[in-house]
Amino acid sequence: MTSISKHYSSLLKLYSETRYLVEVKKLHGLILKTLHYSNTLLFNNLITSYSKSNLPSYAYRVFLQIPCRNLFSWNAVLSSSAKSGHLSEMYNIFNSMPERDCISWNSVISGYASHGFPEKAVDTYKLMLRDGCSMQNRITFSTMLIISSAIVSFTLGIQVHCQGIKHGLGSHVFVGSPLVGMYSKAGLAYEAWLAFQEVKEKNLVLHNTMVMSFLRCGMIEESKRLFAGMRERDSISWTTMITGLTRNGCELEAIGLFNKMRYAGMNMDQYTFGSVLTACGALAVLDQGKQIHAFIIRTLFDDNVFVGSALVDMYSKCKSIRLAESIFKRMKVKNLVTWTAMLVGYGQNECYEEAIRSFLQMQRHGIEPDDFTIGSAISSCANIASLEEGAQLHCRTIVLGLNSFITVSNALVTLYGYAQIGKAKETIELFESMMANSVKPDGVTFIGVLSACSRAAMVEEGYYYFNSMINDHQIVPVADHYTCMIDLLSRAGRLKEAEDFIKKMPCRLDAIGWATLLSSCRVHGNIEMAKWAAESLIELDPQNPASYLLLLNMHATNKNWEEVAQIRKAMRDKGVRKEPGCSWIKYNNKVHIFAADDQSHPDSEKIYAELEMLGLKMEKEGYRPNTSSVLHDVSESEKRFMLGHHSEKLAIAFGLIFLPNKFPIRVFKNLRVCIDCHIATKYISKITGREILVRDAVRFHKFNDGLCSCGDFW
DNA sequence: GTAGGGTTAG
Structure with missing residues (x-):
């Protein structure tokens, strides 16, 4: 009898690990028939097997069948409901338990934490402190430290660390690792380093955490040194370097490391592929990206939702929107990030209608947008001046409570700023209501506001907001802001002021700024300033036919055919060709x-x-x-x-x-x-x-x- | 036997 049950136990373990569900169910039947409800251990194993196979309801049914439950049975079914996110069931089970141990408490804490209720996890931890202080172990501390850094609460983190020290576990790796992670997430590299050194028996995981922490804090050299000096490295160590280097703008090095991993035949997973594809996208290296894609197909990882989203993003950034689209269409599982990658990709490739359409499709698939996604969709509306659709999305942001995010606010200001000349008032109102709701504006916000002023010829208001941006919001103006101001002044025909502005600017006016000035010189018939603008424009971008054409256009308007001929000759000499219009x-x-x-x-x-x-x-x-x-x-x-x-x-x-x-x-x-x-x-x-x-x-x-x-x- | 530390994407 014992040998049979041992045999069954190991089979159950095997089947559930290999996700052999049918066999688990068969064994379940056999156990019910042959063992006459006598072996609690086997039933407990069954619960675990079903839980591992993502079948919490089966696990619960087995639990009900056990005639003689022990603490293990309770813990098994508790953990099953905690893992699967059936939180009210978890709560009921926990409350009905005849006795609880440390594992029971830990299960509930991590159940709440991993399903979006960190506050409840913290409350449970507080109860645990009151009811059974002696129960805390290193897993409790490590879970709680992870929660502290997720909800960015140092007070909690330090309390937990103190508890750990009290239990003699202050410098255990299980406590040290999440502590290092917590400090680095808050940008406190030195504290992270101290926590790292505090740990006596350092292991691979701790080293990986520290490498990641350096990279998070932008300390690239330190991370490389630590990585190079590590006694052993696993594929996570390598992937960490790839991710971190990419985040810090060292994409080429990241791709280099990936290739090393590949030639060394190391294990790779979704993290590795996701990171290296991000690097390829940032550099827009299509060939490299395609090669890696081919490799991913051979590893069968192209089915993975993370990898798929990264592929969509990579191809969009390489301006291969149709390839991105075909990946997207073939993906079986799509989440918010996948949809957003596609939507943003369409926008980056100037397919604005498709971006808006995919946003609507996403919602029909029951996926709720976040601020980032809906902000991108509104930007697409702004880009094709689709005010009505944009305004509908504006309403959606209010319903979803996303309207105070800076991404959304900026997109809205742009929408109303760009969409129509008559909408300047709305833009300013929107901006003022942002202020009233203490949404902090950034540089992008002011571009929208200044454009709106310029479109409505509100010169004084434009000056006011430009100065307010610098003095009240401490935003340093960049080329785009100056361009807006030049646009504002020259549109209103105040060309002399525009000239003074340009001469006083701390940076050089960009090509768009000069082109704007040139256009208004044409409208207001100021040929002298037009020459100045055109020459500056040609100097900035000698191969761009637009600058020549604007000047040529002006001379043609004034019937200066000789000047026209000269410009045409200059274009021929420099090999500048007019792009055929279509x-x-x-x-x-x-x-x-x-x-x-x-x-x-x-x-x-x-x-x-x-x-x-x-x-x-x-x-x-x-x-x-x-x-x-x-x-x-x-x-x-x-x-x-x-x-x-x-x-x-x-x-x-x-x-x-x-x-x-x-x-x-x-x-x-x-x-x-x-x-x-x-x-x-x-x-x-x-x-x-x-x-x-x-x-x-x-x-x-x-x-x-x-x-x-x-x-x-x- | 049950809880369990480190790396992902837009």
Whole structure:
């Protein structure tokens, strides 16, 4: 009899470890038949087996079948409910126990802690101190120290450490390791080091903890030295180095270590792969990433949700959004991070509609967003000026209680700042309500606020917020803020002030800033300053055709054909080529691309007919072609003909024909929209009553009822 | 036999 039960015990252990569920159940049946309810040990083993196999209800049923329960039986079923997160069941079992030992208490504490109730874990610990102080052991201390660092409570951490010292376990590794971790998570590298040295019998785990702690605190050299001097290293030691180096911006070294591991044939897991893929993404090294991906497929780890998410992220950052998408679609298990990686990836690759769509899909799959995810989704709305969808997400953030996170606030300020000229007031209100709710603004917040001021020509307010950012919030302005200020001043026609501002700036104005100034020089007809801006722009970025074209455009407007010819020559000499202009529109999951005068589209005839008809209606409304943006010295009628078939007009006409009435028409263009197309689109939006959005290389224009959100400035 | 220390992603 004893030998049979020993045999059964070891079989149970084996089956549950190899997740051989069917066999566990068969044994269960056999035990019930043959052993006549007499062997408590075997029943206890069964509980553990079911618990390990993630079947807490089976474990509980076995517990009920035991005629003669002992403390082990209770502890086994208690731990089963604690591990599986059935916390009220756990609580009931714990309360019904005839006696409790240290293991019982520890189970409940870790049950609460690992299922999102650290406060309850702490309460239980306090009860444990009162009811059975002598019971605490090294596992209690280690669990409690981990909780202390998770809820960032030093008071608790130190109390627990003192208790550990009282029990003669103050310098035990089980206490020392989490203590080191706790200090380093709080950024206290020296205290972590002291706790490390305090431990007499140091082991591998403690060393790994210390290496990680150095890396967490940015002490790269120290971590390398400790790692190099370690007597033994396991795959966690190596992975720790890879993770930490990547976090500290030493991605190349991290990839180097990974390759060493690989050639040494070491064990690797999801942590290793996840970290090294992050490194590849940060460096945008697609080839390296693909090689590692191929290797991961051979290890069968590509099924893992962590690794899959890291792959999606890596491919997105390498600008291979379709590869990222195919990984994402094939993943069987997706969590919040997976979805977010995909959503952010779409945004990084300028697929804003897809980003928004995947956000909605994610919610339909029952996954609740956090501040990071919903912030990214709102940014995507901002990027295509989709104010309505953005505003709906704004409501969601309020319902979910996420609206006070800085990620969300910034996205909202951007949304209302960029979306529409009339929304400046809302942006400022939003900003002020952030202040009232003591949400701390950062540099990004002010970019949104300053853009809003600039769009609404609120120059004084812009000055006020710029100064307040520096003086009240101690934020050092960067190039983007200066660009906003230049935008603000030059839009309002205060070119002299803009010039003074540029001369007083501590850093150089960036290319976007110069381009902004150049644009407003064009609008306000200040050719002298335009030259200054254009020359600075060309100096900054001699190969960018945009700078030449802006100046060329201006001279063409003033009919300085000689200057135009000179600029063209300069471009030829320097090998700068104008990127051919094209516009595209998405319809039925397909992208329809148009070039100027393009007749290659299958529906070309319909499109040209539509334009013809629109042209007649527009002229009736008062539209006259603005030929100033034709940069060639040709006859007026030729100019008119060239203008009429610009790529954005073709794309808009396509949208008018094919997109359902209630949908806004979203057109994208690789270059800037020309003046004539801008005027024409305003008329089209008025005649057709459609909302038309044109996202050009620099900003977007939202046309509605004859007006454009850019306020005719771009 | 039951609780159990170290490394992950957006």
